[in-house]
Amino acid sequence: MAKNNMEKFGYTISKGRQIDYESNDRRIADYIFEREPSFRLCIECGGCSATCTTGNLTKFSLRELHILIKRGENDQVMNNLRKCMLCGKCTLVCPRGVNTRNIVVLAKQAFQKSGEYAI
Amino acid sequence: MQFDPFIIPFNIGLYFILVYVVVRCVIWFRELSRPDKLRLQRGFFGVAFIQSLKEIFLESLIHRKILKTNLRLGYMHMSLAFGWFLLIFFGTIEADIFGARHLNAPYKAIFFRFFNPEHGRMGFEAVYGFLMDLILAVILSGLLLAIIKRFYSKVVGMKKTTKLKKTDRIALTALWLIFPSRLLAESFTSGAYGTGSFLTGSLGSWLASFLPAQELAYPFWWLYSISLGTFFILLPVTRYMHIPTELFLIFMRNSGIRTGDKAGTYSEVQTYSCSSCGICIDTCQLNFSAGIKNIQSAYLLKAIRNNDEVSDIAHNCLMCGRCDQKCPVGIELSPIRMIQRRGGEPENVFRNIYNGYFRSRQTVQAEKSIVPANYNFLPESEPEKVDVLFFAGCMTHLTPSIKRSMVKILDASGLKYKFIDEQGGVCCGRPLMLAGQDKEARELINYNSQMIWKSGAHTLVTSCPICYKVFKESYYLDVEVLHHTQFIKMLIDEGSIKLNFLRKRVVYHTPCDLGRGSGVYDEPRKVLSYVTRLEKSNFEDENSLCCGGSLGNMKISSQKKHKIASDAAAELTKGKPDILATACPLCKKTFSSATETKVSDISEIVAEALIDNPAKKSMAKHYHLIKELANIS
Numbered sequence: 001m002a003k004n005n006m007e008k009f010g011y012t013i014s015k016g017r018q019i020d021y022e023s024n025d026r027r028i029a030d031y032i033f034e035r036e037p038s039f040r041l042c043i044e045c046g047g048c049s050a051t052c053t054t055g056n057l058t059k060f061s062l063r064e065l066h067i068l069i070k071r072g073e074n075d076q077v078m079n080n081l082r083k084c085m086l087c088g089k090c091t092l093v094c095p096r097g098v099n100t101r102n103i104v105v106l107a108k109q110a111f112q113k114s115g116e117y118a119i
Numbered sequence: 120m121q122f123d124p125f126i127i128p129f130n131i132g133l134y135f136i137l138v139y140v141v142v143r144c145v146i147w148f149r150e151l152s153r154p155d156k157l158r159l160q161r162g163f164f165g166v167a168f169i170q171s172l173k174e175i176f177l178e179s180l181i182h183r184k185i186l187k188t189n190l191r192l193g194y195m196h197m198s199l200a201f202g203w204f205l206l207i208f209f210g211t212i213e214a215d216i217f218g219a220r221h222l223n224a225p226y227k228a229i230f231f232r233f234f235n236p237e238h239g240r241m242g243f244e245a246v247y248g249f250l251m252d253l254i255l256a257v258i259l260s261g262l263l264l265a266i267i268k269r270f271y272s273k274v275v276g277m278k279k280t281t282k283l284k285k286t287d288r289i290a291l292t293a294l295w296l297i298f299p300s301r302l303l304a305e306s307f308t309s310g311a312y313g314t315g316s317f318l319t320g321s322l323g324s325w326l327a328s329f330l331p332a333q334e335l336a337y338p339f340w341w342l343y344s345i346s347l348g349t350f351f352i353l354l355p356v357t358r359y360m361h362i363p364t365e366l367f368l369i370f371m372r373n374s375g376i377r378t379g380d381k382a383g384t385y386s387e388v389q390t391y392s393c394s395s396c397g398i399c400i401d402t403c404q405l406n407f408s409a410g411i412k413n414i415q416s417a418y419l420l421k422a423i424r425n426n427d428e429v430s431d432i433a434h435n436c437l438m439c440g441r442c443d444q445k446c447p448v449g450i451e452l453s454p455i456r457m458i459q460r461r462g463g464e465p466e467n468v469f470r471n472i473y474n475g476y477f478r479s480r481q482t483v484q485a486e487k488s489i490v491p492a493n494y495n496f497l498p499e500s501e502p503e504k505v506d507v508l509f510f511a512g513c514m515t516h517l518t519p520s521i522k523r524s525m526v527k528i529l530d531a532s533g534l535k536y537k538f539i540d541e542q543g544g545v546c547c548g549r550p551l552m553l554a555g556q557d558k559e560a561r562e563l564i565n566y567n568s569q570m571i572w573k574s575g576a577h578t579l580v581t582s583c584p585i586c587y588k589v590f591k592e593s594y595y596l597d598v599e600v601l602h603h604t605q606f607i608k609m610l611i612d613e614g615s616i617k618l619n620f621l622r623k624r625v626v627y628h629t630p631c632d633l634g635r636g637s638g639v640y641d642e643p644r645k646v647l648s649y650v651t652r653l654e655k656s657n658f659e660d661e662n663s664l665c666c667g668g669s670l671g672n673m674k675i676s677s678q679k680k681h682k683i684a685s686d687a688a689a690e691l692t693k694g695k696p697d698i699l700a701t702a703c704p705l706c707k708k709t710f711s712s713a714t715e716t717k718v719s720d721i722s723e724i725v726a727e728a729l730i731d732n733p734a735k736k737s738m739a740k741h742y743h744l745i746k747e748l749a750n751i752s
Contacts, residue, residue, distance in 0.1 A: 038676060053513050056543040058496035082493035085546040085563060086554055087513040088670045092708060097677030105554055105673055108490045 024072030031110035032069065032103055039103055041096040042066055048090030048100055054083045062090050062100060069107060081107055121219065121234060125337070126226045129344040132351030133225060139355055139476070140363045146477075147367070147384045155376050155385070162374025171370040179365050180204055184447035188398055195268065196396065198261025200362075205254045213247055229347070232305045232319075233340050236312040245316065252316040255305075258298050266295060272397075284425065286475075290353040296346040304343050307336035356475040358421070364391040365448060378454035380557075386458055387478075389450045393420040399442035399452065404665055405672075408686040409679040411435065416442045416452040423459070426474070431674070433459035437683075438553060438671025440635035444661045460555030492559035497545060497566050502574040507536035508598070510567075510590075512583030513546055514704035521704050524726035525582050525603060531729055532615045536580075539570060547581075549589035550670045560593075568594055580606045582722060584633035584703045585670065591637060602633060604643040604702045604721050611649060617730040618650050623697040625651040625724070628687075628710070629663035630703035643702045643721055650728040651698070656691050664690060666701075668709030681713060688714035700724060 032039050049061040060083045068077045081104065090100040151159065162168060177183045180201045186193030210228040215221055217238055218231070227234060239248035269291075302319065309315025310323030310332040326332060354360055368388050376385050395417045405411040414435040422429045433456050443452050509529060515521050529536050545567060548560035571579060571594075579596070581587050582603040590600040601609070610616045627647055633639045640660045647653045658664045667683030688710050692699055699718045701707050710718040 051517065053543060053546050054496075057498060057545070078490055079493075081490055083496065085494075086550045086556070087546040088550050089513050089517055091677075092514075092517060092668070092705075094677075099674075099676065101550075101554075101670075102673045111490045 021072075025074055026072045027114060028074050028077065028107060028110045029069050029072060031113075032106045035106055036099055036102050038096075038098045039066075042098050043096055045095060047093045047095060051089045051093045053087045053089060054085055058083060060084070062104075066103070069103075074111075077107065078111055081111070121227075123233070123340075125341045125344050126230060127344070128348030129226055129229065129351075130348075132348030136351040136354055136363075143355070143477075144367060147388060150384045151376075152383065158374045158376055159371065162370065167370070167373040167375070171373045174369045174373065175366055178369065178447070178449075179362075182447065184449075185396060185398070188445065188447065191264065192268075192396065192398075195261050195264040196394075198257045199265065202254055202258035202261060206251070206258065209247075209251060209254065213251065217244060217247075230340065230344070232308050232315075233336075236308050237314065239314045239316065248314075248316040248320075252318040252320075255298065255302060256318050259302060262295065262298050284421075286353055287357045290350055290357040290359055293346045293350040293353065294359070296342065297350065300339050300343040300346055304336055304339035307332045307339060311336060358393065358395045358424075360391045361394040361448070364388055365394075368392040368448070368450075372449065378451045378458070380458065380461070382458050382462070386455050389455060390420045390423050392448050393417060393450060394448065395421065396447060398445050398447060402441050402445045404439065404441070404667070404683050404687070405435070405437065405675070405679075408667070408683040409675065411675070411679070416446070416450075416456070419452075419456060419459070420450070423455075424478075426478070429459050434555075434672070435674040436672055437631070437665050437667065437669040437675075439631040439665035439669060441662075441665065444635060457552075457555070460553070461557060462555070492556070492562060494559075494562050494566070500570045500573070502539060502570055503537060504575045505535050505537040506576060507534050507578045507580060508571060508574055508576040509536055509538045510544065510547075510579060510581045510586060511538070511540055512544075512581055512586040512704070514585065514708070515582045516540075516543060518704040518707055518720070521582055521707070521720045521722055524720070524722040525580075527726045527729065528603075528607065528610070528616065528722060529580075531731070532610050534615070537574060537576070539574070547583075547586040547589045548593065549585050552589065552593070553671050554673060564589070564594055568596060571596060571598060578606075582704065582720070584630045584637065584639075585705065587639075588632045588636045602637075602639055602642075602702065604633075604646055605639065607722065607725050608642040608646050611646065616725075618725065618728040619730055621651050621724065621728050623651045623724075624654055624694075625698045625700045626654050626656050626691050626694065626696040628656075628666070628691055628699060628701040628706060629660060630701060630706050631663070631665050631669065633702055634663055635661060643700075646721055646725065647700055650724060651700075654694055654696055656694070658687075658690060666703075666706040666709040668705045670705070680709070684709045684713035688716070692716045698724065 044063055044067060046061075046063045049055055049063045052060065052062055054060045055062070060080060062084075065077060065080050068074075068080075084104045086101055086104060088101050091098070094100060148156070148159070162171075180197070182193050182196040182200060185196050207228065210231060211223075211225075214223045214228040214231050217235065218227055232238070239245055302322070305315065305319040306323035306326055307330075308323070309319045310325075310327030313324070314320065315323050323332065326335075350359070354362070371385060371388060378386055378389070393416075397417060399416040400406055400412075400418075403415045406415060414432045419429060419432050421427075422432055436456060438453055438456070440453050443450075446452060507529070509525060511522050511525070515525075526538065529538075546563055547567065548563040551557070551560035551563065577598055579590060579598045579600045580603055581590060581600070584602060587600065587602045590596065594600075607616075611618065625647055627643060629635075629640065629643070633643070644653065664687040665683065666687055667680045672680075688699065692714055696716065699710060699714065699716045700721055701710065701718065702721050704720065707718050707720050
């Protein structure tokens with residue numbers, strides 16, 4: 001009741017935005033870290049997203065994907081992962097020499113291996 | 120005396136390997152697809168059979184291709200293979216002519232001296248004995264080289280020799296023992312009877328002067344027989360299986376069978392035909408520039424033979440195709456690697472001795488992907504009808520100067536063209552294929568094919584060799600696919616564009632996918648020599664280097680890529696050219712950061728040399744205006 005009244009005055013209650021590290025699943029991230037150490041070098045500059053072939057056509061950002069993987073928000077990762085065309089432009093522009101292409105492939109592999117994500 | 124127990128190990132080995140090879144060939148033949156079976160049958164009664172015999176003589180015995188690449192290594196292989204063949208061949212004749220009767224069992228020829236110790240005293244017999252000794256001496260010299268190579272590979276001009284597994288070691292020891300034990304056995308027998316020619320005779324008489332030759336000969340005959348038997352029995356589970364398999368491979372290849380996309384008999388025969396000579400290791404840039412020493416084709420094939428985990432090896436390769444060109448056996452190494460990439464993670468095959476001899480066919484099916492690609496977002500396209508399509512490709516979008524140059528050239532040509540991915544198109548699909556994801560690649564291929572088909576164009580020009588290769592090989596298009604170097608060459612020949620001569624010294628770097636991958640060598644050269652002073656480098660055409668930027672390698676770190684690029688650039692710019700020219704946007708990008716020399720794509724050089732035709736240009740500019748005016752009036 002109080003909530004509705006408050007909204008009349010232009011106040012809203014924003015959704016919870018905290019990241020719950022307890023409930024997040026870092027298995028995918030760990031799998032990638034182990035096999036592609038350059039994943040750690042990412043400074044999230046967004047160069048990869050800027051040049052992305054897929055990103056030009058739809059909502060897709062490799063930078064966002066990296067952050068989501070590291071946070072362990074795997075459901076979102078999986079939906080986005082499917083759009084990548086592996087063209088490799090991101091790897092070429094990366095100022096830190098992150099092997100971004102392999103990260104996408106490894107992420108797919110990691111999902112493949114962890115059975116609970118099976119459709 | 121026509122029988123002795125010491126021949127038993129040899130006989131067991133010999134008949135085992137003969138039966139085994141026949142059974143194996145029958146299994147392989149049965150697993151062939153129907154068209155391939157027909158090809159093989161047709162080949163058997165056709166020219167292919169004679170060609171194969173010739174090739175078997177030249178390659179399996181003389182080892183012509185290895186001799187060409189590396190004389191000492193070639194001599195080693197030739198002396199062992201051809202020498203052994205001659206020893207058996209002349210030995211059989213010797214046993215037939217001088218033996219007790221004609222048509223002897225094989226062991227009579229192999230152990231001829233034991234059964235005929237008095238043979239070879241004078242006349243024709245002595246001449247024949249001399250020949251046999253000579254052949255043995257040649258083999259022993261080759262064997263000496265082989266032994267030295269095992270420990271100091273530089274002696275035969277090899278930087279590195281292949282690593283061995285345990286059974287390989289036993290078989291290798293047996294192989295090494297065969298000829299020295301034959302030498303000693305024959306020498307002791309000759310010494311005891313005072314026969315033998317320059318090698319066995321002199322060694323024999325010298326040994327007999329202070330050793331009891333008569334007694335010592337017998338154990339060495341046993342050793343000779345045992346080492347032969349061991350070698351034959353271990354042959355199918357070691358790399359020496361290449362000796363019988365290569366014959367089958369040559370015949371299959373001459374009958375017109377190719378590797379294809381799936382693992383099958385042919386890829387397996389090729390896998391077993393590898394002799395681990397190590398030429399692919401020496402030629403690999405990952406080895407000599409990046410220091411990655413365990414992924415070369417010889418190791419890949421070995422890992423497949425041993426049912427080892429190959430995924431890491433298969434993906435860690437630039438797919439430049441240098442080893443394909445150099446392989447003396449002619450194994451299609453890159454297609455085999457692609458098959459392994461498609462296979463995904465192999466299942467662990469239960470390994471026992473039986474599996475070593477009769478390997479279950481590697482039925483590695485790509486698992487059903489649980490992260491299937493989703494390319495629903497691809498926009499519907501309604502391209503206008505044009506004659507010529509220009510597909511820049513992803514990599515060209517990263518090097519905008521190539522894009523601008525191509526637009527300039529296309530404008531100057533006066534052709535009616537459309538730049539289909541001007542606003543950033545869809546990937547051609549080859550990067551996905553290189554990662555082994557063919558199904559996903561097919562979706563992109565279908566999308567692009569539709570777009571090209573709708574435009575009604577008759578020519579498709581692309582400025583990226585990666586796209587060019589996939590358009591040529593994996594698209595089923597009704598258009599002529601041209602790389603921009605071919606297209607520019609055509610424009611020059613037709614006289615559609617006029618070019619200045621630039622006073623610049625240029626070295627051309629052949630991109631892997633354009634040169635070795637698609638066989639386009641001449642056109643870029645002709646275009647360059649038309650507009651510049653083209654100079655030669657040490658790495659031309661088939662022998663060209665890879666820039667290291669290849670999308671083929673999923674695993675390599677950026678530092679190692681850079682190392683390969685700077686090594687290759689340093690080699691190419693030894694003559695201090697003004698420009699390092701290439702025909703690939705990816706090569707350009709990779710080299711630009713690795714060398715001081717200016718790196719240019721051919722299209723950029725041509726665009727620079729372009730003579731503007733002012734009349735034509737202004738006409739094009741005012742074309743719409745004139746058209747509108749015409750409509751109004």
